[in-house]
Amino acid sequence: MKLELNVNGEVRHADVRPAELLLDVLRENFGLTGAKPGCRNGDCGACTVTVDGWPMKSCLMLAVEAAGKAVQTVEGLGGTPEQTAFVEKFAFQCGYCTPGFIMNVHALRRIHPQADEAAVRDWLQSNICRCSGYEEIREAVECVLRSRPPADNEP
Numbered sequence: 001m002k003l004e005l006n007v008n009g010e011v012r013h014a015d016v017r018p019a020e021l022l023l024d025v026l027r028e029n030f031g032l033t034g035a036k037p038g039c040r041n042g043d044c045g046a047c048t049v050t051v052d053g054w055p056m057k058s059c060l061m062l063a064v065e066a067a068g069k070a071v072q073t074v075e076g077l078g079g080t081p082e083q084t085a086f087v088e089k090f091a092f093q094c095g096y097c098t099p100g101f102i103m104n105v106h107a108l109r110r111i112h113p114q115a116d117e118a119a120v121r122d123w124l125q126s127n128i129c130r131c132s133g134y135e136e137i138r139e140a141v142e143c144v145l146r147s148r149p150p151a152d153n154e155p
């Protein structure tokens with residue numbers, strides 16, 4: 001079936017099967033490989049994107065469910081406080097989990113800009129770093145929350 005998706009502010013088209021996952025369509029049809037296949041089971045968060053501003057595990061969502069919604073991937077977040085903070089705080093080792101964390105933190109800054117430490121810990125429970133770089137990730141998140149919340153017209 002024909003699918004039209006709004007990804008990172010651009011309208012994209014693909015021929016997909018109804019059962020195809022958003023994760024696979026982003027990666028294989030659109031070449032957006034930032035969202036990573038980790039567990040493909042909803043456990044690791046490496047595949048996190050945002051859909052209408054909310055973090056979603058793209059391995060748990062059909063591509064057709066995202067039609068008519070604004071999908072954002074890490075490729076659309078260049079130059080944002082999230083990207084900068086993760087680089088400056090060295091909040092990655094192998095980097096496999098990093099796009100998912102960045103997307104989740106981006107949503108956190110928009111939805112709960114005043115989140116305290118307990119709320120941040122709770123929010124990030126959905127993402128796992130197999131390299132266990134949690135201390136640097138925590139520092140990066142702190143930096144991100146000190147920046148202002150994104151305006152509605154920002155990525």
Ligand code: FES
Binds near residue numbers: 043
């Ligand atoms: S690949 Fe989606 S949660 Fe792990």
Ligand code: FES
Binds near residue numbers: 129
């Ligand atoms: S940096 Fe390797 S999984 Fe997180």
